[in-house]
Amino acid sequence: MMQKIQKFGGAMFTPVMLFAFAGVVIGFGTLFTTEVIFGPLAAPGTMWYGVWNVILQGGWTVFNQLPLLFAVSLPIGLANKQNARCCMEALVGYLTFQYFVSTMLSQWGGFFGVDFAAEVGGTSGLAMIASIKTLDMGMIGALAVSGIIIAIHNKFYEVELPEWLGVFAGSTFVYIITFFVMIPVAFAACLLWPHVQDGIRAFQGFVATTGTLGVGVFAFLERALIPFGLHHLMYSPFYYDNAVVDGGIYTAFATALPQIAASTDSLKELAPYAAFTCSSWSKIFGCPGIALAFYATAKPEKKKELLSLLIPITLTAIFCGVTEPIEFTFLFIAPPLFIVHCVLAALLAMAINMVGCVGVFAGGLIEISSLNFIPLMANHWQQYAMTLVVGLVFTAIWFVVFRFLIVKFDFKTPGREDDAEQVKFHSKAEYRAAKNGELASGATADVDEADPYAVMAAGVLELLGGADNIVDVTNCVTRLRVNVKDETLVADDPDFKSIGTSGIAKNGKGMQVIIGLKVPKVRDRFEALL
Structure with a gap:
């Protein structure tokens, strides 16, 4: 069951x-397009405003069509075969479901307790999806319906029909079954979802009353679930669905940006719901403190080698928001350090919340600058300056605490390995070999050695026990997620680090190889070897 949950979590991260x-x-x-910042140049009706408004509206594509996007994208990671066809089946099946729901509510809305004549949005519980007026089931509804369609696809796509019915085979047969399955599913949605919406609204009210403590608990759990690959399931309802605000924090905050930019009120007063998108702070301020502690406690003869590793993975955490490369360097070597890291992340999120700084702070510095600092700096620079001070204080705290614990308990963090246990992860030569397309000894043959992604894929496949040991594979933003038949055939963490990855997280038969932002390309080569 855990393998399936992890696979689902990785698949839903695709969009x-x-x-x-x-x-x-x-x-x-x-x-x-904010007149308070650019003055008359950005006034509606000017050429400047018109051009930038076209770009702005195009940028809204992803957020305005989130349910549809999640429904279509889920098969990429979960369909066992013919993923592209399954995406088409999911699109048609999901739209069919929405038409069923819309028609049922327009005819029998009173029976279901839904005022279908109400305007979409607000407290009506209604939304427009692909120009269909329907129930606002958000990301959860889209994933549920898409999951049903994927199950139908996996079971019935290759069913052999009599030759005279051959035109109805494949995707057509899947859609035929989906069509009739969606009728009771739509009825159940109309019957049950209005009550779920009542529960969501009650939860929104509860979360709003938890204040700073609630932010700390959320930040701790978001970090703590990373080793299990379940953090996506933790934050997605908050960020992209209706858990704390209608439409999700990303959409709500981005929609309110012009009003927030024009106001001088506290960010926390203007967008209290945005307190939970707070994971950026531990990436920007925590990871540098950890890296400094590793460097300060490393053996003198290993510091130069270690520095070449720490600089890129720390910058990746700060600017791109990808922390697995640095966190997985100590997660398995010193688990207590990771727990301390989670606690410090929670305390930092709480401290920044207390100074009133909220917003979409979930990615790296590049992303959060575009959604926060750049458009809002003019009227909110004081809060950002205070946040910088608090963050730098916590960087020092991370450094002092980690350094003390590493030395006190002699944790074998990077740069402190025993000479007899030279971890290949720290071998610059081998890392370069993997990057430059040189196969390690024993790697899979028939691989294009000029393609570094193919080389890494071959090495990963070999360390996972070979093609015969693979059940299925998917990926999230940084990890190759693989289920294997026999976990005893899988190599150890140092072996995976020796080929240029950041290690492996094992959970029974579920394996997560930490590769980084190039994981989609590695997965393509990996699947080609199966």
Whole structure:
């Protein structure tokens, strides 16, 4: 069951990778169309405003169609075969479901307790999806319906029909079954979802009363679930669905950017719901403190070698928001350090919340600058300056605490390994070999050695026990997620680090190889070897 949950968590993250660019476009579009910042140049009706408004509205594509995007993207990671066809089936099936719901509510809305004549949005519980007026089921509804369609696809796509019915085979047969399955599913949604919406609204009220403590608990759990690959399931309902605000924090905050930019009130007063998008702070301020502690406690003869590793992975955490490369360097070597890291992340999030700084702070510095600092700096620079001070204080705290614990308990963090246990992860030569397309000894043959992604894929496959040991594979933003038949055939963490990855997280038969932002390309080569 855990393997399936992890695989689902990785699959649902596929469309999230589009959000960083969309957020940058919205941030700049909002900035350049805000009259309070650019004056008459940005007034509606000017050529400047018109051009930037076109770009801004295009940037809204991803966030305005989130349910549809999640429904279509889920098969990429979960369909066992013919993923592209399954995406088409999911699109048609999801739209069919919405038409069923819309028609049922328009005819029998009173029976279901839904005022279908109400305007969409607000407290009506209604939304427009692909120009269909329907129940606002958000990301959860889209994932549920898409999951049903994927199950139908996996079971019935290759069913052999009599030759005279051959025209109805494959995707057509899947859609036929989906069509009739969606009728009771739509009825159940109309019957049950209005009550779920009541529960969501009650939860929104509860979360709003938890204040700073609630932010700390959320920040701790978000970090703590990373080793299990379940953090996506933790934050997604907050960020992209209706858990704390209608439409999700990303959409609500981006929509309100012009009003926030024009106001001098506290960010916390203007957008209290945005307190939970707070994971950026531990990436920007925590990871440098950890890296400094590793460097300060490393053996003198290993410091130069270690520095070449720490600089890129620390910059990746700060600017891109990808922390697995640095966190997985000590997660398995010294688990207590990771727990301390989670606690410090929670305390930092609480401290920044107390100074009133909220917003979309979930990615790296590039993303959060476009959605926060650039459009909002003019009227909110004081809060950002206070946040910088608090963050730097916590960087020092991270450094002092980690350094003390590493020395006190002699944790074998990077640069402190025993000479007899030279961890290949620290071998610059081998790392370069993997990057430059040189196969390690024993790597899979018939691989294009000029392609570094193919070389890494071959090495990963070999360390996972070979093609015969692979059940299925998917990926999230940084990890190759693989289920294997026999976990005893999988190599150890240092072996994976020796080929240029950041290690492996094992959970039974579920394996997560930490590769980084190039994981989609590695996965393509990996699947080609199966």
